[in-house]
Each structure stands twice: as structure tokens, then as C-alpha cells.
Ligand code: SAM
Ligand code: SF4
């Protein structure tokens with residue numbers, strides 16, 4: 286039988302990496318990918334539990350699949366990711382259309398589960414077993430042939446911020462063996478990857494014996510085919526001196542530091558159990574700016590956390606004005622089941638919405654100003670693919686900003702110099718320019 290799998294991914298880059306690896310795995314048992322719902326005999330939804338809305342999307346999506354297959358043979362429906370881990374049995378009860386629920390640490394069992402599946406026995410596999418998972422996945426080639434590829438080096442979290450489900454859905458911190466990661470990086474480079482984005486829920490907590498994230502970066506940097514290295518997501522507490530020092534020596538580490546701060550108020554950080562202060566954050570900021578003033582910061586913010594008063598909110602706003610974060614994420618606090626903050630008294634929705642609106646305006650202003658400052662400058666862009674209408678090319682600046690440029694598809698995978706003609710809040714527009722000096726962007 287011609288077996289086709291449709292994979293839909295919600296949530297963070299770690300889920301995107303996992304979806305790619307799940308596909309590498311099911312290929313071994315004869316599946317090929319489809320992007321047409323109707324063609325699929327297996328439908329896999331890789332889910333996110335971070336906010337309530339993210340979770341509800343899962344049930345809406347299954348409703349959609351049910352509708353599409355109303356008069357056709359039902360596909361095998363598999364739920365993976367963080368909702369699978371958090372809700373396991375509950376999901377099977379709430380939505381009998383689901384056949385499998387498999388948590389993020391059990392993907393090494395996915396082929397076996399599919400092959401042994403029987404309609405009468407619903408399956409739920411949600412053990413935490415990161416070692417077996419990565420051992421298994423490292424034996425299957427990562428087949429990403431993209432110019433920019435994700436590479437998970439660390440998974441899970443021991444920090445237990447009071448608002449966050451990740452320690453419950455991804456389990457305790459686990460770092461993959463150093464050599465295992467380097468092998469995957471070499472293999473990606475051989476397949477044409479030019480940029481590696483090292484991933485982890487706390488990527489800068491990476492630790493294998495004496496090896497830290499800084500060692501991984503410096504080792505991957507030796508691969509000549511690799512032009513750019515990034516890492517995400519970091520925790521301020523783990524911005525160690527060796528990692529800061531890499532910015533002095535590395536030629537390939539990009540000058541954008543995604544370092545979530547959540548709030549600009551020490552009081553709120555304490556209520557959140559964030560384990561770092563504003564002073565410590567500013568220390569990292571100032572040190573990195575001294576090493577290279579072109580380094581920019583991006584961040585995550587939670588607005589309206591229980592206990593956030595107007596003064597605390599204003600502190601967040603002041604911090605955004607000081608650091609001039611670009612490319613950042615901001616959301617209103619969403620209470621999550623099983624977390625310490627689950628039942629705390631919520632702030633009036635109108636107040637949270639107004640606060641979110643205010644900080645987003647400030648963040649967008651920073652982004653717009655940054656983009657405007659690049660007009661009439663030449664910057665380096667890694668070309669990732671063609672634009673949807675095939676009329677031009679899409680790439681990213683060193684600061685991860687989207688760039689739309691002219692050119693043929695032969696440029697995909699190259700780092701090209703682009704003169705920026707115009708910009709808006711989200712995108713830079715330009716033309717390939719072979720002869721000028723380059724500004725970091
Ligand atoms: N480990 C990273 C850190 O500590 O900064 C964050 C990883 S988390 C998957 C991504 C972001 O989701 C967080 O930085 C936070 O801003 C947001 N987030 C997590 N729980 C949330 C909640 N209950 N409500 C709103 N946003 C939340
Ligand atoms: Fe969640 Fe905090 Fe862990 Fe980040 S450090 S994953 S926000 S618990």
C-alpha cells in the first residue's frame with residue numbers, strides 16, 4: 286500500500302525538529318509525506334501546551350480532519366508533543382477519533398506502535414526516556430536538506446518557573462552526548478545545511494562532562510560548509526562566562542541573543558520563580574554589547590502575571606526602551622494546569638490587554654527603527670528559499686529578520702550581500718549587490 290503521512294506542527298522549534306525526525310523515522314516503514322489532508326492515511330499532529338489557546342487548537346484541528354474524512358476511510362490519527370504528554374488518557378477520552386498518544390520522550394517507539402496498532406487497543410506512550418529516544422534517532426540520518434536546520438542538543442527543564450508546563454511535558458534536563466551531536470552536525474553539513482540552530486528548552490544549560498554549549502559552538506564552527514550558528518532558547522541564569530566569551534572569538538555565531546526575560550520587575554521575576562534578577566540580566570547585556578555593539582537582543586515577555594502592578598509593568602516598558610529588543614514575543618499570562626501559578630488570582634483582562642498593547646507597540650517600534658536603519662546599507666543574507674509566488678528569494682539577515690530579494694533559485698543556500706532598498710516592521714527588501722562593504726544586520 287502507498288502509505289502517506291500528513292504531519293502538522295504547532296509550538297516551538299523543538300517540535301519542528303521533532304516532526305522532521307519523526308518523518309525520518311516513519312520513512313523506514315514505508316511512509317512518504319503529503320501536504321494534502323485528503324491523501325493521508327496517517328495524520329500526525331505534533332502539539333503545544335504552552336498556553337490554553339495552543340492546546341485548544343489541537344481539538345479544533347481534529348474536528349477539521351474528521352470533517353474532511355467524513356465520507357472516506359478514517360486515517361490513523363496520532364497525537365505527539367506536549368499536549369500528548371500532559372493530557373494523555375484524557376485526550377483519548379475526550380476525542381475517540383484519536384488512535385495514538387505519544388509523548389515527546391517516546392518517539393523512538395513510534396514505528397513499532399504504528400506497525401502493531403490494532404483498532405481495539407488505544408495506545409498511550411508517555412514515559413520520560415530521553416536517552417533511548419536520542420540513541421534511536423542518532424541511528425537514523427537527519428534528512429533535513431534545508432539551508433538552515435535545527436539540531437536539538439538538550440531537552441527538558443529543571444527550573445520550574447511557576448507559570449510553565451515545560452518541566453512537566455518535556456521532563457528533566459537532559460543533554461545529548463557531545464559526539465552524537467557533532468555527528469549530526471557533520472551529516473547536516475554534508476547534506477547542504479549552511480546554518481545550524483542548536484536547540485534546547487534551556488539550551489545554554491547544555492552539559493556533557495566538561496563540554497558546554499560554548500564547546501559545541503566552537504567545534505561546529507570548524508565545519509567549513511557551515512556559515513552560521515545560532516542557539517535557542519537560553520535562560521539568563523545559564524549565560525556563563527565561557528558562552529559570553531565565544532562572542533569574542535567566533536566568526537560564525539550570529540549577533541542575535543534570544544534571552545527571555547519575561548518581566549522587567551524583580552518582584553514579578555521572584556513571583557515567577559525565574560531565579561535571576563534584572564541586574565544579572567543587564568550584566569550579560571552590557572558585557573555582550575562591549576564585546577560587539579552590533580549584538581542585538583530578543584526576548585519573551587509574559588504580561589499580566591498575577592501580582593503585576595502598574596509600577597512593575599512600567600519597569601518592563603523601561604527595560605524594553607533601554608535594551609531595544611528586536612524580534613521578540615509577548616503574550617498575556619495563561620494559567621496552566623499543574624503549575625504553581627494555576628490558581629492565582631488573575632489580573633483584570635482589560636488591564637492585561639492594555640499593557641500587552643503598550644509593550645507590543647514599543648517592541649514593534651524598535652523593530653521598525655532597526656529595519657529603517659538598514660535602508661541603503663548592504664548586509665549579508667542567507668538565502669533559504671524562493672518566495673511563495675516564485676518571483677524572488679527569501680532569506681534571513683544575521684539578526685534573523687526576514688529579507689525578500691531578487692535573484693534566481695541557484696542562490697539558495699548561499700550567503701549573499703544584499704543592498705536594502707526599503708523595509709517595513711517585519712521585512713527588509715533589497716537586491717543582491719556583489720561589490721560593496723557589508724554591515725552586520
Ligand atoms: N526556557 C525558556 C526560558 O526560560 O526563557 C522559555 C521556553 S517557553 C517554551 C517559551 C515562552 O513561553 C516563555 O519564555 C514564556 O514567555 C512563554 N510562556 C510559558 N508559559 C506561559 C504561560 N503560562 N502564559 C504565557 N506565556 C507563557
Ligand atoms: Fe519553562 Fe522556566 Fe523551564 Fe523556560 S526555564 S522552560 S520558562 S520552566
Ligand code: F3S
Nearest residue numbers: 296297333334335367
Ligand atoms: Fe509548546 Fe512544548 Fe515547545 S509546550 S513551546 S511545544 S516545549
